[in-house]
Amino acid sequence: MSWINLHELLLAPTHDRLLCQQPELSLSQWQARTLRLAASLAECNSQRIALHCLDALNLASGLFAAWRVGAEVYLLSDVQPASLANLEGRADLCLGDHQQAPLTDIEQLIANAHEPLAGQALAAEQACLWVCTSGSSGQPKQIRKTLAQLAAEVQVLEQLWGAQLGSAQILGSVATQHLYGLLFRLLWPMAAGRCLHPLQLGYPEDVLAQVQRQPRSAWVASPALLKRLPEHLPWSAQRERLCSVFSSGGPLPASASAQVADWLGHAPLEIYGSSETGGIAWRQGGEYWQALPGVALSADESGALQVRSAFLPAGHCEVMADQVAFAPQGMRLLQRLDRIVKLEEKRIALPALEQRLEQHPWVAECRLGLIEAGRAHLGALVVLNTAGRHALRNGGRRALTDALRKHLHGHCENLALPRRWRLLEQLPVNAQGKLGQAQINALLLAERPRHAEVLNQHSSADGLHLQLRIPLDLAHFSGHFPATPVVPGVLLIDWAIDFGRQYLQLAGRFSGMEVIKFQRLLRPGDEPVMTLRFDAAKGKLHFAVRCADEPCASGRIRWESTDV
Amino acid sequence: MSQLEQEIKTLIIESLGLEDMTPSDIDSQAVLFGDGLGLDSVDALELGLAIQKRYGIKIDAESKDTREHFRNVASLAAFVSQHRSA
Numbered sequence: 001m002s003w004i005n006l007h008e009l010l011l012a013p014t015h016d017r018l019l020c021q022q023p024e025l026s027l028s029q030w031q032a033r034t035l036r037l038a039a040s041l042a043e044c045n046s047q048r049i050a051l052h053c054l055d056a057l058n059l060a061s062g063l064f065a066a067w068r069v070g071a072e073v074y075l076l077s078d079v080q081p082a083s084l085a086n087l088e089g090r091a092d093l094c095l096g097d098h099q100q101a102p103l104t105d106i107e108q109l110i111a112n113a114h115e116p117l118a119g120q121a122l123a124a125e126q127a128c129l130w131v132c133t134s135g136s137s138g139q140p141k142q143i144r145k146t147l148a149q150l151a152a153e154v155q156v157l158e159q160l161w162g163a164q165l166g167s168a169q170i171l172g173s174v175a176t177q178h179l180y181g182l183l184f185r186l187l188w189p190m191a192a193g194r195c196l197h198p199l200q201l202g203y204p205e206d207v208l209a210q211v212q213r214q215p216r217s218a219w220v221a222s223p224a225l226l227k228r229l230p231e232h233l234p235w236s237a238q239r240e241r242l243c244s245v246f247s248s249g250g251p252l253p254a255s256a257s258a259q260v261a262d263w264l265g266h267a268p269l270e271i272y273g274s275s276e277t278g279g280i281a282w283r284q285g286g287e288y289w290q291a292l293p294g295v296a297l298s299a300d301e302s303g304a305l306q307v308r309s310a311f312l313p314a315g316h317c318e319v320m321a322d323q324v325a326f327a328p329q330g331m332r333l334l335q336r337l338d339r340i341v342k343l344e345e346k347r348i349a350l351p352a353l354e355q356r357l358e359q360h361p362w363v364a365e366c367r368l369g370l371i372e373a374g375r376a377h378l379g380a381l382v383v384l385n386t387a388g389r390h391a392l393r394n395g396g397r398r399a400l401t402d403a404l405r406k407h408l409h410g411h412c413e414n415l416a417l418p419r420r421w422r423l424l425e426q427l428p429v430n431a432q433g434k435l436g437q438a439q440i441n442a443l444l445l446a447e448r449p450r451h452a453e454v455l456n457q458h459s460s461a462d463g464l465h466l467q468l469r470i471p472l473d474l475a476h477f478s479g480h481f482p483a484t485p486v487v488p489g490v491l492l493i494d495w496a497i498d499f500g501r502q503y504l505q506l507a508g509r510f511s512g513m514e515v516i517k518f519q520r521l522l523r524p525g526d527e528p529v530m531t532l533r534f535d536a537a538k539g540k541l542h543f544a545v546r547c548a549d550e551p552c553a554s555g556r557i558r559w560e561s562t563d564v
Numbered sequence: 565m566s567q568l569e570q571e572i573k574t575l576i577i578e579s580l581g582l583e584d585m586t587p588s589d590i591d592s593q594a595v596l597f598g599d600g601l602g603l604d605s606v607d608a609l610e611l612g613l614a615i616q617k618r619y620g621i622k623i624d625a626e627s628k629d630t631r632e633h634f635r636n637v638a639s640l641a642a643f644v645s646q647h648r649s650a
Contacts, residue, residue: 202605203612205623205630228609232622344606374581375610398584405602414604420583478584 001193010119035116038065040109050074050091067127124148133275152310172220218244224344227256235263249345278311288330362388369440379420379444396483423472448475463533487522496543516555579614592638621647
């Protein structure tokens with residue numbers, strides 16, 4: 001195994017080597033495909049090429065062929081219609097190896113080439129790619145990476161873990177369309193001469209099947225998988241074969257790390273980094289991070305991490321949205337300082353989704369938050385406008401939230417579609433006039449209301465008048481009825497009893513009811529008045545509900561004194 | 565709807581935190597991991613774990629049929645009943 005610098009991967013090798021065992025593909029065979037692709041690209045004269053491949057070695061061909069003809073590469077993070085539309089004007093060719101979107105087929109271009117271009121060294125400072133990530137404002141952000149920066153990072157990885165990996169084959173469960181997968185699953189093994197498995201192994205069962213085929217493997221994994229490894233699979237039996245597990249993209253729970261360590265005899269190697277900065281620090285279990293070689297870390301006055309490294313443009317200092325603390329043992333991550341959340345390692349910019357939701361004709365305002373009960377997902381606090389309230393009253397909550405989810409579809413991955421919805425009259429604000437993320441999350445976690453809201457009260461000769469509001473999100477609406485939310489009559493009686501206890505200090509218990517009438521239905525957002533009068537002589541609570549001057553319900557509740 | 569299908573639908577709703585859903589909202593023949601329910605690959609992992617735990621069965625590493633079993637509730641029910649009795 002001899003090292004080949006990334007910028008020299010298109011030069012004819014002195015000793016050929018395998019890049020992949022199944023299907024078998026050698027470096028020289030890959031070069032032949034890549035240089036044929038380069039010839040086709042030269043004919044199209046594309047300067048900016050967008051790439052999305054399922055097969056990592058196809059991606060490598062696209063990448064190096066583009067660099068060979070002096071083109072820049074856009075690494076697409078997904079092929080959602082909105083992402084492709086975003087690309088308008090940025091790329092003059094979209095290249096790929098699958099049918100999930102209208103892409104120009106790499107295989108076709110390779111087949112069409114007349115004569116391959118000659119292999120030559122690439123200009124490491126000029127060859128570049130753009131990786132897409134969600135910016136903190138919610139707008140997608142393009143980050144430029146030069147081949148020299150990628151090469152510097154790959155070299156650091158080899159310096160740290162090359163000896164430990166030896167000739168292990170590299171398996172990956174993360175996409176190579178993102179920086180982590182691109183570096184760990186593709187560019188590093190290509191430079192080091194380790195065989196790689198070109199397809200993303202999405203399930204632990206698939207990974208284990210591959211591990212069992214080779215004497216030694218390393219696994220480029222993610223917390224999403226590592227925290228969901230089925231216990232019944234024979235992990236311990238693979239101790240000798242599975243020599244390293246990498247985890248990046250988000251925090252790995254300590255319990256998941258410990259479980260892997262228990263099975264395999266070594267904890268996963270966690271890498272902390274970002275698309276902007278590349279790798280920053282690493283750890284293997286524990287809570288302290290060590291800077292990668294060549295990375296300088298410091299904190300600004302708010303505690304935000306500042307990064308300088310060879311993987312960034314020279315002289316650039318990247319300020320991260322993570323608050324950190326330094327100790328002699330290393331660096332600790334404290335909290336996020338912005339509104340980007342990580343959902344199973346996918347970076348989701350909440351503002352972008354909120355902007356999209358607020359474009360829906362039913363939505364006045366909304367805020368999103370992360371809910372970590374059970375499987376983590378997003379929740380949405382929504383203030384409906386008049387049209388939205390009509391939609392809720394006439395079609396029910398489920399139809400409304402379905403429509404809002406559909407509206408987001410195509411603008412984010414399915415993973416980010418909110419699962420929990422809370423419909424509010426208005427968004428609360430704190431003393432500073434802001435709505436903090438902690439408050440948003442608390443509102444999302446709250447159960448849906450089971451009572452009418454009491455807006456005000458006054459007494460007259462007729463009794464106590466309570467001005468009520470029927471919550472848009474009343475829990476009972478889901479079943480009564482799914483497509484036509486109306487307040488159940490029995491619930492009005494229940495409220496009358498509760499309000500009687502609360503406002504008229506009635507003790508005792510319900511013992512029956514008389515002349516109950518329901519004349520008009522109450523629906524979400526209605527503001528009825530409930531009048532309560534207690535006839536102490538007869539032990540009867542009279543209640544009447546009126547809305548917009550029409551009677552809705554009335555009756556008498558027999559009250560049994562408990563001290564009899 | 566068979567008892568087992570009903571049970572699996574409840575398991576899906578509970579383990580994946582699907583709000584406002586009842587078993588009758590899930591069509592036994594509808595594709596689980598397409599656009600229908602909006603489930604994603606992490607849900608597939610979660611559901612795989614939940615099924616294995618609840619019914620004490622193993623999903624084979626190399627079985628090419630795994631994806632077919634998880635196609636819809638009906639195929640999942642068939643898979644579970646076959647392996648439970650085996």
